[in-house]
Amino acid sequence: DARVTQTPRHKVTEMGQEVTMRCQPILGHNTVFWYRQTMMQGLELLAYFRNRAPLDDSGMPKDRFSAEMPDATLATLKIQPSEPRDSAVYFCASGAGEKLFFGSGTQLSVL
Amino acid sequence: GDSVTQMEGPVTLSEEAFLTINCTYTATGYPSLFWYVQYPGEGLQLLLKATKADDKGSNKGFEATYRKETTSFHLEKGSVQVSDSAVYFCALSRPVGSNTGKLIFGQGTTLQVKP
Numbered sequence: 001d002a003r004v005t006q007t008p009r010h011k012v013t014e015m016g017q018e019v020t021m022r023c024q025p026i027l028g029h030n031t032v033f034w035y036r037q038t039m040m041q042g043l044e045l046l047a048y049f050r051n052r053a054p055l056d057d058s059g060m061p062k063d064r065f066s067a068e069m070p071d072a073t074l075a076t077l078k079i080q081p082s083e084p085r086d087s088a089v090y091f092c093a094s095g096a097g098e099k100l101f102f103g104s105g106t107q108l109s110v111l
Numbered sequence: 112g113d114s115v116t117q118m119e120g121p122v123t124l125s126e127e128a129f130l131t132i133n134c135t136y137t138a139t140g141y142p143s144l145f146w147y148v149q150y151p152g153e154g155l156q157l158l159l160k161a162t163k164a165d166d167k168g169s170n171k172g173f174e175a176t177y178r179k180e181t182t183s184f185h186l187e188k189g190s191v192q193v194s195d196s197a198v199y200f201c202a203l204s205r206p207v208g209s210n211t212g213k214l215i216f217g218q219g220t221t222l223q224v225k226p
Contacts (some may be wrong), residue, residue: 004154033213043155043200043216056213091154098143098162098204100214102154 002026006092006103014111018080021106023092024073031095032075034060034067037105038088046090049075082110113138117201117217124191124224132186132220134175134201142203144168144177144184145214149198158186158199191224198222 005024013019025032033048047057047067057067064083069075079086089105118133136144143162147155159168164179173188184201198219204212 042218045213045215048213093154098160098212099157100147100155102156104152104154 002101004092004094004101004103006090006106008106009104010107010109012109012111013082015083016081017110018078019082019086019108019110021077021090021092021108023075023077023094023103025075025092025094026096026101027073029094029096029101032069033093033095033100034075034077035091035093036088037091043091046077079108082108084110086110113142113203113205113215115201115203115215115217117199117220120198120219120221122220122222124222126193126224126226127190128224130186130188130191130195130222132199132201132222134184134186134217136182136184136201136203138182138203138205140205141179142205143212144175145202145204146173146175146184146186147200147202147216149200149219151197155200191222193224193226196222196224 007022031050034046036044046060052069066078087110089107091105093100093102114137145160146158148158149155159170161168161177167176175184175186200219201217202214204214
């Protein structure tokens with residue numbers, strides 16, 4: 001079965017360190033989303049891309065977060081510098097038609 | 112802006128009980144409506160969807176009807192199983208042509224089914 005692959009599954013880091021999360025969308029999907037999930041805020045849309053071009057990143061703190069798609073098989077989300085409030089599960093999803101396929105997420109803990 | 116509101120959980124039911132999880136939305140026009148399910152430690156999976164008023168989405172015994180007059184999309188199942196225990200998310204989107212639009216999610220409702 002085709003699936004969205006995210007790495008790493010878990011990441012523990014110290015405050016101030018750079019964090020990079022990677023996502024391999026399903027081949028042929030032209031839309032990629034990054035969501036953040038926390039108990040307090042639920043699922044928040046951080047950014048999304050169509051045909052590798054960023055369409056909306058209004059949900060992302062621009063001073064420390066950046067999202068890119070260097071090619072059609074890779075999306076990255078970087079946090080620099082990381083802070084304890086960034087601790088969350090980060091999901092990548094790719095879309096075909098109206099259906100989104102989610103990865104298993106990266107659980108990030110910033111100490 | 113667009114938003115989705117779900118009933119707060121957790122919802123705790125005995126096996127074979129009837130399930131309703133309420134969902135209402137705020138949006139202009141005719142967004143598409145979805146229910147996604149998240150099992151522990153996993154990403155979300157599409158459960159069902161409806162794209163226009165009075166459409167009924169159904170899958171795995173779950174159903175939801177797109178009610179424009181009440182701006183609702185309540186999830187129902189006639190007889191729940193322990194394996195249905197998960198977090199359920201209601202969501203809306205505005206597709207752009209044939210492409211996926213951004214999904215706006217409700218806060219999620221945890222369902223616990225006891226044997």
